[in-house]
Amino acid sequence: MMARIITIFNQKGGVGKTTTVINLAAALGKLDKKVLIVDIDPQGNATSGLGIEKKDLELSVYDCLINGISPDGVILKTSAKNVDIIPSNVDLAGAEIEMIEMEGRELTLKRTLGDITEDYDFIFIDCPPSLGLLSINGLSASHSVLIPIQCEYYALEGVSQLVDTIMLVKRGLNPDLEVEGVVLSMFDGRTNLSIQVVEEVKKYFRGKVYTSIIPRNVRLAEAPSYGLSVVDYDPKSRGAEAYGDLAEEFLYLSEGGF
Numbered sequence: 001m002m003a004r005i006i007t008i009f010n011q012k013g014g015v016g017k018t019t020t021v022i023n024l025a026a027a028l029g030k031l032d033k034k035v036l037i038v039d040i041d042p043q044g045n046a047t048s049g050l051g052i053e054k055k056d057l058e059l060s061v062y063d064c065l066i067n068g069i070s071p072d073g074v075i076l077k078t079s080a081k082n083v084d085i086i087p088s089n090v091d092l093a094g095a096e097i098e099m100i101e102m103e104g105r106e107l108t109l110k111r112t113l114g115d116i117t118e119d120y121d122f123i124f125i126d127c128p129p130s131l132g133l134l135s136i137n138g139l140s141a142s143h144s145v146l147i148p149i150q151c152e153y154y155a156l157e158g159v160s161q162l163v164d165t166i167m168l169v170k171r172g173l174n175p176d177l178e179v180e181g182v183v184l185s186m187f188d189g190r191t192n193l194s195i196q197v198v199e200e201v202k203k204y205f206r207g208k209v210y211t212s213i214i215p216r217n218v219r220l221a222e223a224p225s226y227g228l229s230v231v232d233y234d235p236k237s238r239g240a241e242a243y244g245d246l247a248e249e250f251l252y253l254s255e256g257g258f
Contacts, residue, residue: 001118001121002117002118003036003116003117003118003119003120003121003122003123004121004122004123004143004144004254005113005117005122005123005125005141005142005143005144006122006123006124006125006142006143006144006145006146006180007124007125007127007135007138007139007141007142007144007145007146008020008021008124008125008126008127008145008146008147008148009127009135009138009139009145009146009147009162010129010147010148010149010158010162011129011130011131011135011158011161011162011165012129012150012154012157012158013129014129014150015129015148015149015150015185015186016148016150016183016185016186016214017126017127017129017148018041018045018046018049018126018224019148019185019214019220019224020146020148020183020185020214020243021037021046021124021126022037022046022049022050022080022224022229023220023223023229023230023231023239023240023243024124024183024243024246024247024250025037025080025083025122025124025229026080026081026083026229026230026231026232026243027229027231027240027243027244027246027247028082028121028122028247028250028251029080029081029082029083030081030082030231030244030247031247031248031251032082033082033121033122033251034082034084034119034120034121034122035082035083035084035120035121035122035123035124036075036083036084036085036086036116036119036120036122036123036124037050037078037083037084037085037086037123037124037125037126038061038085038086038109038113038123038124038125038126038138039061039085039086039087039088039126040061040065040088040092040109040125040126040127040128040134040135040137040138041088041092041126041127041128041129041134042088042089042090042091042092042093042095042128042134043088043128044087044088044089044090044092045126045224046085046088046126047085047087047088047089048224048227049223049224049227049229050078050079050080050083050085050227050228050229051078051079051227051228052076052078052085052087052227054087054088054089054090055089057087057089059073059074060074060086060087060088060089060091060092061074061086061087061088061092062088062089062091062092062095064086064112065092065095065099065108065109065112065137066095066098066099070115071086071112071113071115071116072115072116074086074087075116079227079228079229079232080228080229080231080232083229084120092134095133095134096132096133096134099133100133105133105137106133106136106137106140106173107137107140107141107173108137109125109137109138109140109141110137110140110141112141113141125138125141125142127139131161131165135165136165136169136173139165139166139169139173139174139177140169140173140174141174142174142177143176143177143178143180144177144178144179144180145166145177145178145179145180146180146181146182146183147159147162147179147181147182147183147205148182148183148184148185149182149183149184149185149197149201150184150185150186151184151185151186151187151188151193151194151197151198151213152186152193152194152197153193153197155197155200155201156197156200156201156204159204166179179205179208180254181208181209181210181250181253182201182205182208182209182210183210183212183214183246184197184198184201184209184210184213184214185213185214186214186215186216187213187214187215187216188215188216189215198213210246210249210250210253211249212242212245212246212248212249213242214239214242214243214246215238215239215242217230217237217238217239217242219233219234219237219238219239219240220237220239223239229243230243231243231244
């Protein structure tokens with residue numbers, strides 16, 4: 001079976017993108033799904049958040065994209081069950097400039113992943129919070145895009161630009177690209193604002209918003225500093241339970257249930 005490749009993307013920073021990559025992957029791993037995370041964010045937060053020391057890396061996703069190294073020699077096991085990663089570090093920061101000269105530069109990541117899609121159930125691509133060439137590579141390599149949106153005042157600001165980018169990639173590079181779903185994060189049920197944002201996002205993305213909403217949770221914020229997903233750091237926390245629910249809903253919908 002070929003892996004379903006999903007880019008987790010929002011060009012706004014601080015919306016829970018990497019948190020969702022790490023914890024949804026870990027929750028799926030607990031459900032016996034094999035997941036590969038491809039960290040194409042030069043900040044490498046998904047890499048360090050799963051217990052890998054960025055500065056000690058011998059090879060990273062940079063070597064796959066720029067030097068044509070096979071991902072087989074770059075993939076590492078993480079602290080989460082059934083979750084592997086192609087790690088990233090600061091080497092990637094200059095990659096967009098180096099890729100400008102490359103032929104078919106928007107499809108470099110797609111070519112990189114070609115040989116390993118049979119080894120996993122899901123491949124999650126963690127993009128940088130920008131609309132640059134790395135993010136376009138992520139979208140071009142994917143079957144679908146999962147959009148995390150924070151429950152805050154400016155939640156929908158930039159969303160139309162994000163959707164335009166997805167449509168642009170769909171038209172020009174990847175006609176099969178779809179929106180997988182929208183994850184609402186950092187929800188605070190005590191505020192009217194959070195509740196209003198949920199309603200607004202549901203109106204904008206009709207039928208695409210997961211019912212499992214990720215709450216604000218101290219444990220979620222703490223877990224990456226220990227190199228662990230929240231599912232492993234504190235399995236009984238509200239954050240871990242929310243990502244467990246999301247993983248089950250995600251699986252149900254990705255397998256065609258509605």
